[in-house]
Amino acid sequence: AQSVTQLDSHVSVSEGTPVLLRCNYSSSYSPSLFWYVQHPNKGLQLLLKYTSAATLVKGINGFEAEFKKSETSFHLTKPSAHMSDAAEYFCVVSGGYTGKLIFGQGTTLQVKP
Protein backbone atom coordinates (compact mmCIF):
# COMPACT_ATOMS: atom_id res chain seq x y z
CA ALA A 1 0.00 0.00 0.00
CA GLN A 2 1.07 3.57 -0.63
CA SER A 3 0.95 6.45 1.82
CA VAL A 4 2.46 9.88 2.19
CA THR A 5 3.18 12.01 5.23
CA GLN A 6 3.88 15.70 5.20
CA LEU A 7 5.89 16.40 8.28
CA ASP A 8 4.82 20.01 8.84
CA SER A 9 1.28 21.32 8.70
CA HIS A 10 2.49 24.92 8.69
CA VAL A 11 5.79 26.51 7.63
CA SER A 12 6.60 30.19 7.99
CA VAL A 13 9.57 31.85 6.26
CA SER A 14 10.69 35.37 5.51
CA GLU A 15 10.76 36.62 1.96
CA GLY A 16 14.12 35.88 0.36
CA THR A 17 14.98 32.95 2.66
CA PRO A 18 15.01 29.27 1.65
CA VAL A 19 11.93 27.09 1.71
CA LEU A 20 11.88 23.45 2.82
CA LEU A 21 8.66 21.45 2.83
CA ARG A 22 9.13 17.87 3.99
CA CYS A 23 7.45 14.76 2.64
CA ASN A 24 7.97 11.09 3.43
CA TYR A 25 6.33 8.32 1.47
CA SER A 26 5.66 4.64 1.76
CA SER A 27 5.35 2.46 -1.30
CA SER A 28 5.66 -1.22 -2.05
CA TYR A 29 7.25 -0.47 -5.42
CA SER A 30 9.07 2.34 -7.16
CA PRO A 31 6.64 5.22 -6.79
CA SER A 32 5.66 8.22 -8.81
CA LEU A 33 5.61 11.32 -6.64
CA PHE A 34 4.19 14.75 -7.21
CA TRP A 35 4.04 18.14 -5.56
CA TYR A 36 0.93 20.23 -6.15
CA VAL A 37 0.29 23.80 -5.04
CA GLN A 38 -3.06 25.33 -4.17
CA HIS A 39 -3.40 29.09 -3.90
CA PRO A 40 -6.32 30.42 -1.86
CA ASN A 41 -9.70 29.60 -3.40
CA LYS A 42 -8.04 28.03 -6.43
CA GLY A 43 -7.64 24.57 -7.85
CA LEU A 44 -4.48 22.50 -7.65
CA GLN A 45 -1.54 23.09 -9.96
CA LEU A 46 1.29 20.66 -10.59
CA LEU A 47 4.68 21.96 -9.40
CA LEU A 48 6.79 18.96 -10.34
CA LYS A 49 6.81 15.18 -10.58
CA TYR A 50 9.28 12.36 -10.04
CA THR A 51 9.09 9.46 -12.45
CA SER A 52 12.44 7.69 -11.88
CA ALA A 53 14.27 9.48 -14.69
CA ALA A 54 16.32 11.67 -12.32
CA THR A 55 16.40 11.98 -8.56
CA LEU A 56 16.60 15.77 -8.59
CA VAL A 57 13.49 17.18 -10.17
CA LYS A 58 13.05 20.79 -11.19
CA GLY A 59 9.63 22.33 -11.29
CA ILE A 60 7.95 25.62 -11.99
CA ASN A 61 8.63 28.90 -10.17
CA GLY A 62 12.08 27.84 -8.98
CA PHE A 63 10.96 24.85 -6.92
CA GLU A 64 12.78 21.54 -6.93
CA ALA A 65 12.59 18.27 -5.07
CA GLU A 66 15.00 15.42 -4.48
CA PHE A 67 13.94 11.81 -4.39
CA LYS A 68 15.87 9.87 -1.74
CA LYS A 69 14.99 6.22 -1.78
CA SER A 70 17.10 5.35 1.26
CA GLU A 71 15.21 7.94 3.32
CA THR A 72 11.85 7.46 1.55
CA SER A 73 11.68 11.23 1.24
CA PHE A 74 10.72 13.73 -1.44
CA HIS A 75 11.29 17.13 0.12
CA LEU A 76 10.40 20.32 -1.76
CA THR A 77 12.83 23.22 -1.73
CA LYS A 78 13.26 26.70 -3.12
CA PRO A 79 16.35 28.87 -2.58
CA SER A 80 14.51 32.14 -2.06
CA ALA A 81 10.87 32.56 -1.09
CA HIS A 82 8.59 35.10 -2.75
CA MET A 83 5.39 36.50 -1.34
CA SER A 84 3.52 34.83 -4.19
CA ASP A 85 4.67 31.40 -2.90
CA ALA A 86 2.26 31.64 0.03
CA ALA A 87 -0.13 28.73 -0.56
CA GLU A 88 -0.90 25.20 0.47
CA TYR A 89 1.36 22.46 -0.86
CA PHE A 90 0.48 18.82 -1.27
CA CYS A 91 2.83 15.88 -1.64
CA VAL A 92 1.14 13.12 -3.63
CA VAL A 93 2.03 9.52 -4.41
CA SER A 94 0.48 7.59 -7.24
CA GLY A 95 -1.43 4.56 -6.03
CA GLY A 96 -0.05 2.29 -8.69
CA TYR A 97 -2.09 1.28 -11.70
CA THR A 98 -5.33 1.61 -9.76
CA GLY A 99 -5.47 5.19 -10.93
CA LYS A 100 -5.63 6.71 -7.49
CA LEU A 101 -3.64 9.63 -6.18
CA ILE A 102 -2.88 9.56 -2.46
CA PHE A 103 -2.50 12.99 -0.91
CA GLY A 104 -0.58 14.12 2.10
CA GLN A 105 -2.33 16.30 4.63
CA GLY A 106 -0.92 19.48 3.15
CA THR A 107 1.55 22.11 4.31
CA THR A 108 0.57 25.75 4.50
CA LEU A 109 3.45 28.01 3.55
CA GLN A 110 3.38 31.50 4.99
CA VAL A 111 5.82 34.08 3.59
CA LYS A 112 6.46 37.12 5.74
CA PRO A 113 7.74 40.40 4.28
Next chain:
Amino acid sequence: NAGVTQTPKFQVLKTGQSMTLQCAQDMNHEYMSWYRQDPGMGLRLIHYSVGAGITDQGEVPNGYNVSRSTTEDFPLRLLSAAPSQTSVYFCASSLVQTLNTEAFFGQGTRLTVV
Protein backbone atom coordinates in the same frame (compact mmCIF):
# COMPACT_ATOMS: atom_id res chain seq x y z
CA ASN B 1 -8.87 25.07 -24.09
CA ALA B 2 -10.91 25.29 -20.86
CA GLY B 3 -9.39 22.24 -19.10
CA VAL B 4 -11.56 20.97 -16.24
CA THR B 5 -14.68 22.98 -15.48
CA GLN B 6 -16.72 22.55 -12.33
CA THR B 7 -20.10 24.08 -11.57
CA PRO B 8 -21.32 25.56 -9.34
CA LYS B 9 -18.45 27.26 -7.50
CA PHE B 10 -20.50 27.69 -4.32
CA GLN B 11 -23.61 25.95 -3.02
CA VAL B 12 -25.61 25.90 0.19
CA LEU B 13 -27.94 22.98 0.79
CA LYS B 14 -30.33 22.05 3.51
CA THR B 15 -29.98 18.67 5.17
CA GLY B 16 -31.78 16.04 3.13
CA GLN B 17 -31.68 17.91 -0.16
CA SER B 18 -30.09 16.37 -3.21
CA MET B 19 -27.96 18.00 -5.85
CA THR B 20 -25.51 17.30 -8.64
CA LEU B 21 -22.03 18.79 -8.96
CA GLN B 22 -21.05 19.08 -12.57
CA CYS B 23 -17.62 18.35 -14.02
CA ALA B 24 -16.60 18.60 -17.65
CA GLN B 25 -13.24 18.32 -19.38
CA ASP B 26 -12.33 19.09 -22.96
CA MET B 27 -8.97 17.31 -23.12
CA ASN B 28 -10.33 13.90 -24.16
CA HIS B 29 -9.03 12.38 -20.94
CA GLU B 30 -10.11 8.84 -20.13
CA TYR B 31 -9.62 9.08 -16.41
CA MET B 32 -11.76 11.32 -14.20
CA SER B 33 -12.16 11.48 -10.46
CA TRP B 34 -13.82 13.35 -7.61
CA TYR B 35 -12.10 14.34 -4.38
CA ARG B 36 -13.21 16.12 -1.29
CA GLN B 37 -10.90 18.41 0.65
CA ASP B 38 -11.26 18.86 4.37
CA PRO B 39 -8.92 20.82 6.68
CA GLY B 40 -5.88 18.82 7.74
CA MET B 41 -6.87 15.79 5.67
CA GLY B 42 -5.59 16.56 2.22
CA LEU B 43 -7.79 15.35 -0.63
CA ARG B 44 -9.66 12.08 -0.40
CA LEU B 45 -10.93 10.15 -3.38
CA ILE B 46 -14.70 9.73 -3.59
CA HIS B 47 -15.27 8.02 -6.96
CA TYR B 48 -13.36 7.61 -10.17
CA SER B 49 -13.87 6.51 -13.73
CA VAL B 50 -11.42 4.99 -16.21
CA GLY B 51 -13.68 5.62 -19.19
CA ALA B 52 -17.24 6.11 -20.36
CA GLY B 53 -19.56 3.60 -18.73
CA ILE B 54 -17.03 2.56 -16.05
CA THR B 55 -16.98 3.89 -12.50
CA ASP B 56 -15.60 2.68 -9.20
CA GLN B 57 -15.51 3.70 -5.57
CA GLY B 58 -12.70 5.52 -3.90
CA GLU B 59 -11.86 6.00 -0.25
CA VAL B 60 -15.02 7.85 0.86
CA PRO B 61 -17.91 6.93 -1.49
CA ASN B 62 -20.82 6.79 0.96
CA GLY B 63 -23.57 9.30 0.22
CA TYR B 64 -22.38 9.97 -3.33
CA ASN B 65 -23.23 8.56 -6.75
CA VAL B 66 -21.52 9.05 -10.08
CA SER B 67 -22.08 8.11 -13.69
CA ARG B 68 -19.99 8.47 -16.83
CA SER B 69 -22.14 8.48 -19.93
CA THR B 70 -19.64 10.44 -22.01
CA THR B 71 -15.87 10.93 -21.97
CA GLU B 72 -16.31 14.64 -21.22
CA ASP B 73 -18.69 14.64 -18.25
CA PHE B 74 -18.49 13.12 -14.78
CA PRO B 75 -21.23 14.45 -12.47
CA LEU B 76 -21.25 13.78 -8.74
CA ARG B 77 -24.65 13.36 -7.06
CA LEU B 78 -25.37 13.90 -3.41
CA LEU B 79 -28.40 11.77 -2.68
CA SER B 80 -29.47 13.24 0.67
CA ALA B 81 -27.13 15.94 1.88
CA ALA B 82 -25.75 15.78 5.41
CA PRO B 83 -23.69 18.34 7.35
CA SER B 84 -20.74 15.91 7.19
CA GLN B 85 -20.66 16.51 3.45
CA THR B 86 -19.75 20.15 3.95
CA SER B 87 -16.47 20.33 2.09
CA VAL B 88 -14.67 21.57 -0.98
CA TYR B 89 -15.04 19.21 -3.92
CA PHE B 90 -12.54 18.87 -6.74
CA CYS B 91 -12.89 17.10 -10.01
CA ALA B 92 -9.74 15.91 -11.78
CA SER B 93 -8.91 14.31 -15.09
CA SER B 94 -5.89 12.73 -16.71
CA LEU B 95 -5.08 11.17 -20.05
CA VAL B 96 -4.46 7.73 -18.66
CA GLN B 97 -3.94 7.07 -15.00
CA THR B 98 -0.63 5.34 -15.08
CA LEU B 99 2.11 5.73 -12.52
CA ASN B 100 3.37 9.12 -13.64
CA THR B 101 0.41 10.79 -15.27
CA GLU B 102 -0.31 14.35 -14.23
CA ALA B 103 -3.87 15.07 -13.06
CA PHE B 104 -5.58 18.33 -13.98
CA PHE B 105 -7.94 19.81 -11.42
CA GLY B 106 -10.99 22.01 -11.61
CA GLN B 107 -11.36 25.14 -9.51
CA GLY B 108 -13.46 23.40 -6.89
CA THR B 109 -17.01 23.58 -5.54
CA ARG B 110 -17.45 24.84 -2.00
CA LEU B 111 -20.49 23.08 -0.53
CA THR B 112 -22.13 23.93 2.77
CA VAL B 113 -24.86 21.73 4.19
CA VAL B 114 -26.93 23.34 6.95
